[in-house]
Amino acid sequence: MATTLELPGEEFILPGTRTCAGCGLSIAYRYILKALGPKTIVTLPACCLTILHGIYPKTPIAVNAVNNTFASTAASATGLVAGLRARGKNDITIVGMAGDGGTFDMGIQALSGAAERQTDFIYICYDNEAYMNTGVQRSSATPLGAYTTTTPVLTKQQPKKNFLKIMEAHNLSYMATTCSSYPGDLYEKFLKAKNKSGTRFMHVASPCPAGWGYPASDTVRIGRLAVESGVVVLYEVENGELRLTGKSLSIARSGRKKPVDEYLKAQGRFSKMPPELVAEFQKEVDRNWEDILNRAKL
Amino acid sequence: MSETKIITGNETAALAAKLCKVQVIAAYPITPQSKIPETLSSYVESGQLDAEFVRVESEHSAMGVCISASIAGARVFTATSANGLAYMNEQLHWAAGARVPIVMAVANRGLGAPWTILNDMQDTLSQRDTGWMQLYCRNNQEIMDKVILAFKLAERVLVPTMVCFDGFRLSHTVMPVKVPSQKDVDEFLPPFEPVYELDPEKPVNINPVVMTDPLPGPDGELCPSYMGFRRRLQETLEHVLPIYREIGKEFAERFGRDYSDPLYRYMADDAEILFVAQGSVASEATAATDILRERGIKAGVIGLNIFRPFPAEDLAEATNGARVITVFEKGISYGYEGVLCSELKAALFSHNGHRPEVLNFIVGLGGKDLNPQDLVMAIEDVLGETKEGRKIRTPQWLGSGV
Numbered sequence: 001m002a003t004t005l006e007l008p009g010e011e012f013i014l015p016g017t018r019t020c021a022g023c024g025l026s027i028a029y030r031y032i033l034k035a036l037g038p039k040t041i042v043t044l045p046a047c048c049l050t051i052l053h054g055i056y057p058k059t060p061i062a063v064n065a066v067n068n069t070f071a072s073t074a075a076s077a078t079g080l081v082a083g084l085r086a087r088g089k090n091d092i093t094i095v096g097m098a099g100d101g102g103t104f105d106m107g108i109q110a111l112s113g114a115a116e117r118q119t120d121f122i123y124i125c126y127d128n129e130a131y132m133n134t135g136v137q138r139s140s141a142t143p144l145g146a147y148t149t150t151t152p153v154l155t156k157q158q159p160k161k162n163f164l165k166i167m168e169a170h171n172l173s174y175m176a177t178t179c180s181s182y183p184g185d186l187y188e189k190f191l192k193a194k195n196k197s198g199t200r201f202m203h204v205a206s207p208c209p210a211g212w213g214y215p216a217s218d219t220v221r222i223g224r225l226a227v228e229s230g231v232v233v234l235y236e237v238e239n240g241e242l243r244l245t246g247k248s249l250s251i252a253r254s255g256r257k258k259p260v261d262e263y264l265k266a267q268g269r270f271s272k273m274p275p276e277l278v279a280e281f282q283k284e285v286d287r288n289w290e291d292i293l294n295r296a297k298l
Numbered sequence: 299m300s301e302t303k304i305i306t307g308n309e310t311a312a313l314a315a316k317l318c319k320v321q322v323i324a325a326y327p328i329t330p331q332s333k334i335p336e337t338l339s340s341y342v343e344s345g346q347l348d349a350e351f352v353r354v355e356s357e358h359s360a361m362g363v364c365i366s367a368s369i370a371g372a373r374v375f376t377a378t379s380a381n382g383l384a385y386m387n388e389q390l391h392w393a394a395g396a397r398v399p400i401v402m403a404v405a406n407r408g409l410g411a412p413w414t415i416l417n418d419m420q421d422t423l424s425q426r427d428t429g430w431m432q433l434y435c436r437n438n439q440e441i442m443d444k445v446i447l448a449f450k451l452a453e454r455v456l457v458p459t460m461v462c463f464d465g466f467r468l469s470h471t472v473m474p475v476k477v478p479s480q481k482d483v484d485e486f487l488p489p490f491e492p493v494y495e496l497d498p499e500k501p502v503n504i505n506p507v508v509m510t511d512p513l514p515g516p517d518g519e520l521c522p523s524y525m526g527f528r529r530r531l532q533e534t535l536e537h538v539l540p541i542y543r544e545i546g547k548e549f550a551e552r553f554g555r556d557y558s559d560p561l562y563r564y565m566a567d568d569a570e571i572l573f574v575a576q577g578s579v580a581s582e583a584t585a586a587t588d589i590l591r592e593r594g595i596k597a598g599v600i601g602l603n604i605f606r607p608f609p610a611e612d613l614a615e616a617t618n619g620a621r622v623i624t625v626f627e628k629g630i631s632y633g634y635e636g637v638l639c640s641e642l643k644a645a646l647f648s649h650n651g652h653r654p655e656v657l658n659f660i661v662g663l664g665g666k667d668l669n670p671q672d673l674v675m676a677i678e679d680v681l682g683e684t685k686e687g688r689k690i691r692t693p694q695w696l697g698s699g700v
């Protein structure tokens with residue numbers, strides 16, 4: 001796997017973005033664009049990515065971008081694909097990129113539709129596990145026990161939606177999970193995605209210091225803890241075959257998966273979690289981990 | 299050379315889109331419009347039309363696809379009705395703000411609840427303030443002509459346009475339609491040339507967050523604020539009517555049918571009592587006028603070819619001689635009165651028109667049949683009443699039964 005130093009030097013995010021310090025999304029996006037290159041058009045809804053793309057008339061992003069409404073990222077991508085194809089332009093990578101809210105919740109209909117039609121584009125969901133742009137409200141991607149501004153007293157009482165299974169049910173040509181703390185793994189998966197056709201779905205676990213309650217300097221550590229404890233599992237699915245990658249593969253081989261405690265304790269959003277909920281969280285993580293190991297035949 | 303076909307309004311709309319060589323179509327079925335995407339998909343699948351047809355999973359996505367396909371530089375067409383149009387609402391505002399010249403056929407239908415699949419105009423009237431232009435059709439020939447006109451107009455001023463026609467009454471009724479030749483349409487409507495290309499060498503961020511005050515661009519020049527963008531949309535629409543006239547004249551020279559007047563006029567010049575209406579109501583009013591004239595009543599009709607932008611000045615001038623104006627509408631702004639009625643009154647006020655009596659009739663909601671005879675009776679009732687009796691009236695509902 002490529003180390004960070006071996007990745008292309010060309011930058012598509014210029015200095016001066018408006019995201020919070022330590023934003024996992026902006027780290028991931030930097031490597032995503034390095035992999036996809038300049039012949040990319042990104043369509044995006046309202047979310048923190050809109051802020052990253054800057055305020056008119058300036059943008060720090062050096063690829064073309066088309067903003068769209070909250071529920072219509074995949075529809076907008078479909079329109080770009082259809083419009084360019086109708087005009088005989090076939091050498092541009094079309095990307096629809098949205099947050100967990102714009103994907104797990106409001107964008108699901110358009111995404112499912114586009115995927116079922118096998119639209120030729122890459123859909124990226126960067127997942128910071130809440131509606132951050134509107135002030136950290138709960139989404140269906142918010143994990144069990146997390147404080148958000150709409151689960152302020154009891155914390156979230158339901159586990160995170162297993163959206164990856166939903167996307168797998170669409171029999172995509174390629175799908176992969178990634179995390180902003182593992183740029184090499186992420187970069188290689190996006191290169192792979194770029195060279196496939198049909199609908200490709202990429203999940204990017206993106207820690208968020210502002211919404212998760214940890215110091216900005218800890219973003220890489222938090223992402224690593226998520227993977228090391230199996231809360232986030234790095235894998236890819238091609239032709240129905242699931243393969244673990246990177247850190248998740250080495251954890252599977254070594255059997256050294258950390259308990260979730262350290263991950264939970266490092267974040268303010270889980271500070272209200274009673275021990276029973278922590279145990280339930282751990283059980284959910286273990287069940288998912290076993291399920292994936294079985295599928296990866298490990 | 300044109301040929302005459304006996305076809306429904308829906309078939310007409312699809313055929314018109316084909317003649318306009320649309321490049322991307324994204325549409326979702328809803329009665330009474332469904333035949334339009336069905337016909338277009340058969341054109342595409344049989345190779346008669348070289349276009350991308352996207353069979354979307356909703357109207358919200360249909361308009362989402364249309365917006366971005368237009369941004370990618372394609373000529374784009376869609377069609378819907380009623381709840382489908384309402385479901386698009388957010389996207390309609392977005393399309394107008396994004397200045398994409400999409401043309402959409404709307405087979406007008408009433409909105410639930412309760413459900414109806416039948417015709418009225420509540421669907422498009424409710425979208426009056428989205429920034430779209432709206433053309434209304436009296437018959438199937440007008441559907442053919444106005445789809446072609448709409449593309450020319452929309453692409454000239456970069457504002458999306460609805461071509462509205464009565465569901466069932468036109469969408470499912472066969473009428474003779476003169477179908478222009480492909481050559482004539484090609485010459486009238488050359489291929490769409492986008493204003494800009496999404497060029498990887500010159501990346502841009504389209505429709506981003508815009509602040510309340512103008513900010514300087516990289517070269518130091520001030521760029522529009524949010525209000526600046528929105529004002530430009532209004533300014534464009536304020537300048538559309540002369541362009542509409544010009545395109546209408548060009549259309550008349552080539553195709554022999556004249557829509558250069560934003561108004562349809564029938565015996566209006568010397569009329570003492572005028573019908574004002576849109577869509578097929580104007581056709582019924584035309585037939586009613588013939589009957590009334592036979593009975594010695596000086597009736598006439600003013601119909602609207604274009605409702606947005608609103609031809610206020612023309613309307614004030616055209617109604618100047620009438621003593622009584624009766625506005626018949628298949629829609630209402632609930633809690634007040636018919637939209638066209640309010641707008642007519644505002645036009646008279648703004649343009650120093652005279653003060654006729656303006657009476658409002660709500661008709662034909664949810665497909666309630668409307669015959670010329672109904673209009674005749676309504677007018678005879680009006681004329682039989684004293685002026686005082688007429689003045690205090692709220693909109694009258696004709697034919698609503700119990």
Ligand SMILES: Cc1ncc(C[n+]2csc(CCOP(=O)(O)OP(=O)(O)O)c2C)c(N)n1
Pocket residue numbers: 046047048049069070071098099100101102103128129130131132133134139
């Ligand atoms: C139709 C609609 N409803 C609500 C909103 C308000 N809104 C803007 S961004 C956002 C949340 C975005 O959350 P997510 O997709 O997770 O992205 P994040 O901000 O977390 O990066 C919401 C609810 C909207 N723009 N459009």
Ligand code: SF4
Pocket residue numbers: 018019020021022023024025026048128132133207208209210211
């Ligand atoms: S709220 Fe979170 S995701 Fe949004 S910009 Fe800040 S750190 Fe990034």
Ligand SMILES: [Mg+2]
Pocket residue numbers: 099100101127128129130131132139
């Ligand atoms: Mg989010």
